[in-house]
Every structure is written in structure tokens, then in C-alpha cells.
Amino acid sequence: MSRFNGYNFKDQKVLVRVDFNVPLNDKYEITDDTRMTATIATIQKIINDGGRVILMSHFGRPKDGPAEKYSLKHLVKHLGSLLNKNILFADDSIGDKAKELSDSMKAGDVLLLENLRFHKEEEKGDEGFAKKLAILGDVYVNDAFGTAHRAHASTAVIAKFFPADKKMFGLLMEGEVESAEKVLHKSEKPFTAILGGAKVSDKILIIENLLQRADHIIIGGGMAYTFFKAMGGEIGNSLVEAERIDTAKELITKAEAKGVKIHLPKDSIIADKFDANANTKTADNKSIPPGWMGLDIGPEAISQFVDVILQSKTLLWNGPMGVFEMEKFQAGTKAVAEAIAEATQKGAFSLVGGGDSVAAVNQFGYNDKVSYVSTGGGAMLEYFEGKELPGIAAIKNS
Numbered sequence: 001m002s003r004f005n006g007y008n009f010k011d012q013k014v015l016v017r018v019d020f021n022v023p024l025n026d027k028y029e030i031t032d033d034t035r036m037t038a039t040i041a042t043i044q045k046i047i048n049d050g051g052r053v054i055l056m057s058h059f060g061r062p063k064d065g066p067a068e069k070y071s072l073k074h075l076v077k078h079l080g081s082l083l084n085k086n087i088l089f090a091d092d093s094i095g096d097k098a099k100e101l102s103d104s105m106k107a108g109d110v111l112l113l114e115n116l117r118f119h120k121e122e123e124k125g126d127e128g129f130a131k132k133l134a135i136l137g138d139v140y141v142n143d144a145f146g147t148a149h150r151a152h153a154s155t156a157v158i159a160k161f162f163p164a165d166k167k168m169f170g171l172l173m174e175g176e177v178e179s180a181e182k183v184l185h186k187s188e189k190p191f192t193a194i195l196g197g198a199k200v201s202d203k204i205l206i207i208e209n210l211l212q213r214a215d216h217i218i219i220g221g222g223m224a225y226t227f228f229k230a231m232g233g234e235i236g237n238s239l240v241e242a243e244r245i246d247t248a249k250e251l252i253t254k255a256e257a258k259g260v261k262i263h264l265p266k267d268s269i270i271a272d273k274f275d276a277n278a279n280t281k282t283a284d285n286k287s288i289p290p291g292w293m294g295l296d297i298g299p300e301a302i303s304q305f306v307d308v309i310l311q312s313k314t315l316l317w318n319g320p321m322g323v324f325e326m327e328k329f330q331a332g333t334k335a336v337a338e339a340i341a342e343a344t345q346k347g348a349f350s351l352v353g354g355g356d357s358v359a360a361v362n363q364f365g366y367n368d369k370v371s372y373v374s375t376g377g378g379a380m381l382e383y384f385e386g387k388e389l390p391g392i393a394a395i396k397n398s
């Protein structure tokens, strides 16, 4: 059983770090509550045990102390409807008022603290600030995977003020850590990583790290053209990072030395402009005509990638295969999502993460057909780059 589920929170004041950094429109209405719903099971379990829940989160990037736009009070009503209860709110995350409110809570009560980033000390990882937060609770639960790569006061430093048996991951964080570990450290072979998106520069470290672990690396999206350029291809007006051409060459050489197969798309859907209504045709990736640009992988590349995916037992996907936001250029991303779903149905373990690939699996309706959809963009990337995430280390290594 999970450590969190095995714990009885009865009569405990439980300080839970969540990631409630949801998007709001100009009327302060929540336009996507995924980050809130993702942590409801954790909150509900504490309530059901008869514990008291004290929620803390960052919200946006306030520059200079409190600001109406970044107040977590805008989330109180919606949180109340998700949990079907009245939510208490403290208009400062630390101080006498927050302490009084947390001390007066009854079993099953939920208190939301004001935006942690109204205090500069949060992002600085200030110990004094972490201590002022810590005195509000008896137990510390971290359920904010989205900020696990930050060594902030509430995500990492605070852990030192709780004994080992009084700090743990919440259910969301447990799920994220477990599936990421399964892919990186316990992967069943063949392990295939599918990387896409716009830039090679964002993915170099992840490719380097995966060269130690993966059997196949599929590269699609805008980043693929830098690799073709590196191999002497004509790529027309396709996206290219000139200063990464040497890096691309080096990665290809390293992969060969390690026996890792790098799969680059044979062809592309090319367009005469970056536009939803552009004229399009199919072209080999080594000879894209001048004035044309590759905006999606082509039909040959789709069958090439699908073959590899269907033979894999572990799959990691980060980044779209093309400009999937435009209908004319979404076939590649859709086909990859479908193949991952099919491989999963045949028993493979699949993890999808990173903002755009998550948006794609949601948009094409495959989110419940893959094994795990990660909520953490930057955190997930850093994990797969092989870095130790401060939010995970603070709990695991103590």
C-alpha cells in the first residue's frame, strides 16, 4: 500500500503543498482546473480520516508582494464545490492570523493559505520562512509535482522541520514519482523515447541521459530538422538551430557508440508558409525545396515510428510531432498518440508528459488510454535529464 494511504491523519494538522497554479480569465474565473482536481484525492483522504487540511500553493508570478490578480482567494469557491464543503481562507500564508485559524480548525476542516509567493522568501528557499510555515502543521505532505524541481521554502526546505515519519508525498506525487521511476530505472525492454516539439536545445540533456537507458529514440517535430541539416540535408525554411548542428552530430555519434537507435522521420508534410491554410505537399526530409518548411512528419515517417512504438514495452513521450495546433499538421502527432495507446493496450507501460504532448493526448482523446499522464512539465523534463529534484529528495533522502 502507498505510504500516504497507509497513514492515519486523524486529529492531525496536515500541511499540504499543492500546485494550484491554474489559469484564470479576466473575470477571475478558472479556465482549466486540472491542477486542482489532480490533488483532490489526497485532500479527501485526509478529510475522511478526520484530519485538518492546510493547503499552501504558489499562484502566478507576483513581483512585489500581494496583488489582487494573484490572490488564491479567487479559488476558494471552486475548491469548495470540488470538495463539497466550506473552505477557510487565511489572507497571509504565515503569521498570527494563519496560526490562529489553523489552531481553531476542527476535524475535516480545510484551510487555504494565501499565495506563498507574496513573500519573496518562498522562491529564495528561506529557512526562516519555511519554519514559519512549518509551525502551522503536524505533518507535511508534498503533492506538488509541478514545482518539485524548485528548491523553494514550501517545496523542499520545509521538510527539515518535520521528523521522517511526519513527511511524505501525497497521492498525486506518489503516482508521478512511481511512474517516472518505472520508466527511467525499471523499464521493461525495448524502451522507446519519443521526443518532439520545437527546439533541440530544450531536449539535449534529456537525449544525453536517455542514451544511457533507452533502446530507441524517436525524434520528430521541429527539432528533427536540425538533425537533417547536420547530416547535410536541404531543409528549406524549416525550423533550425544553427548553433546546435554540431550537438546534433555528436548525439548521433554517441548513440551509434552506445547501440541506441535514433529514428529520424524519413519525410514531412511541408507547407509554403506557417499558416493553417498553407499549401502543402509531402517531401523527403533530405530535400525540402527552398521556401517550403516541414510542419509535420509525413506518411512514411508515421509508419516508421508506429512500427517501433508497437514493438516497445516501455514508452516515454514528450513533445508533438508537428504543429498539431493546426489541423493540416496534426496527423503525425495523432498517429503517435494512437500507436502509444495501442501499445499500452498490448501491455506496454506508457508515460506522457510535457505541456504540449499532454494537450495533444487530451485533444485527441487518448488521455485514458495511456498508462500515465504527467502533470509536471519542467519537473518531468528535469527528472528525465537525470537531475535529482529537490522536492523529491527532501522527502526521500531524510
Ligand code: AMP
Residues within 6 Å of the ligand: 196, 197, 198, 199, 202, 220, 221, 222, 223, 239, 294, 295, 296, 318, 319, 320, 321, 322, 323, 324, 325, 354, 356
Ligand atoms: P515544445 O514546447 O518544445 O515541446 O514545442 C511545442 C511546439 O512545437 C508546438 O507548439 C508545436 O506547434 C511546435 N512544433 C512542432 N513541430 C514543429 C515544426 N515542424 N515546425 C515548427 N514548430 C513545430
